[in-house]
Amino acid sequence: MLVALGLVFYAVRPIINTSSELAPTDNARVELEDERDALFKQIKELERDHKLGLIEDSDYPRLRLRDETRAALILEKLEDLAPAPVQTRRRTSLGFVLGSLTALALAGALANVFVVPGLERLALRPQEAKDYENAAKLKSLEAVLNAQAKAGSAQAVTLLEYGQLAWEIQDYNRAANAYGEVLRQEPKNVTALARYGQILFFASAQDPKLLDQSLALLRAATKLKPPSSEAWMTIGNILFSSKNDPQGALNAWKEYQKITGDTGSPRITQLMSAARKRLSASDPAVKLFATNCAGCHGSEAQGQIGPNLRTSKNAQNAAFVTNQIKFGSKNKKMPAFPQLSSADIGLLVKYVTALKP
Numbered sequence: 388m389l390v391a392l393g394l395v396f397y398a399v400r401p402i403i404n405t406s407s408e409l410a411p412t413d414n415a416r417v418e419l420e421d422e423r424d425a426l427f428k429q430i431k432e433l434e435r436d437h438k439l440g441l442i443e444d445s446d447y448p449r450l451r452l453r454d455e456t457r458a459a460l461i462l463e464k465l466e467d468l469a470p471a472p473v474q475t476r477r478r479t480s481l482g483f484v485l486g487s488l489t490a491l492a493l494a495g496a497l498a499n500v501f502v503v504p505g506l507e508r509l510a511l512r513p514q515e516a517k518d519y520e521n522a523a524k525l526k527s528l529e530a531v532l533n534a535q536a537k538a539g540s541a542q543a544v545t546l547l548e549y550g551q552l553a554w555e556i557q558d559y560n561r562a563a564n565a566y567g568e569v570l571r572q573e574p575k576n577v578t579a580l581a582r583y584g585q586i587l588f589f590a591s592a593q594d595p596k597l598l599d600q601s602l603a604l605l606r607a608a609t610k611l612k613p614p615s616s617e618a619w620m621t622i623g624n625i626l627f628s629s630k631n632d633p634q635g636a637l638n639a640w641k642e643y644q645k646i647t648g649d650t651g652s653p654r655i656t657q658l659m660s661a662a663r664k665r666l667s668a669s670d671p672a673v674k675l676f677a678t679n680c681a682g683c684h685g686s687e688a689q690g691q692i693g694p695n696l697r698t699s700k701n702a703q704n705a706a707f708v709t710n711q712i713k714f715g716s717k718n719k720k721m722p723a724f725p726q727l728s729s730a731d732i733g734l735l736v737k738y739v740t741a742l743k744p
Contacts, residue, residue: 419465426458438592440628440636441657521552525561528552543572550582559586580608581615588625598629609642619643623658633662633669672738675731679724680739688742693721697742708736 433454437447528549535541550565563586569579584604591598602625608618623639626632640659649655663686667673677686683693696702712732715723727735 416465419461423458423461423465426454426461430454430458438589438628440624440661441654443661517555521556525549525552525556525558540572541568543569543576546572547576547578550579554582559589562586575607575611577608577611577613577615577618580604580611581618581621584608584618585621588621591629598625601625614642614646616643616646619646623662627658627662627665633666636662637666672734675727675735676738679727680735683721688739696739697744702739702742705736705740708739712736 430451433442433447433450436442437444442450528545531545532541532549535545546565546569550562550569553559553562553565563583566579566583566586569576570583573579581604584601587597587601587604591601602622605615605618605622605625608615609622619639619642623636623643626639627636637659640655640662644650644655663673667677676688680688680693683691684696685691688696690696694702701707709732711721712724712727712735715721724732
């Protein structure tokens, strides 16, 4: 590698005379280009989060317009900047130039093997560098899979590794092919079921018919042992964002929490909060519970001052619950709610007795 670098330097030194310092205009251009690239990435992530239900439909247009407006202003500033200065060249003899070009050709051949890949990696940001490495591994695994296919059939363990790498660099076509082949060999492979189901969900934006197929695969992945936490998370996303079933989404995300123990990360907290907000706005029984009961029994009826209604046997008895709401408890710890109409009490009783642990 050092020999190659030396030859490159020797070849280009007499021909090109450049300055190592950037002019102020160049510095401004670099800063604006970095900001432009960051905004484009942010817009892409915003679109992904909206698709997954992390961002409300009402908020998405405003947030996208904000980022696109900023990006447009940056592009306008880039256009206003003066073009980069043209580098000047020294005049040299024809013989010296030919000798230099010969050295440059030799250096280029060596650099293609040793130098260029290293320089490409140095120029990448951390996530881009990781994607670069994964793409290189993907090519190596393709050769392995081709060899296995010629020998008989590609092995599931290699296909799973290939699918994982493709998944990480968001090459969902290659990932789908890999996971599909795994399922052909192992129909109950939980990882392949969950990932293929998620890829179908992504594709359902263009073909809504794929949505139900996606749900079927994901639900199959939750019934295996161990169940897939990824599948439960995506089921919740589908029910919330595509099926308008906030209660079903909450139930799915609770299953995800049971498997992962994730009860307080920003992602799951935001998702469940959005589902509860939508549920309370659409379900009068939930709104009644939140207004009259959640203060003592908890927002999820999990118990605070009052008992846990999800595990209480008395809470499954409609007559008992009706009596408690109308007249309060015998020990006076729970007050009566005479302001509630018979219809409201009926809604609350139906809601409470249907609660599950």
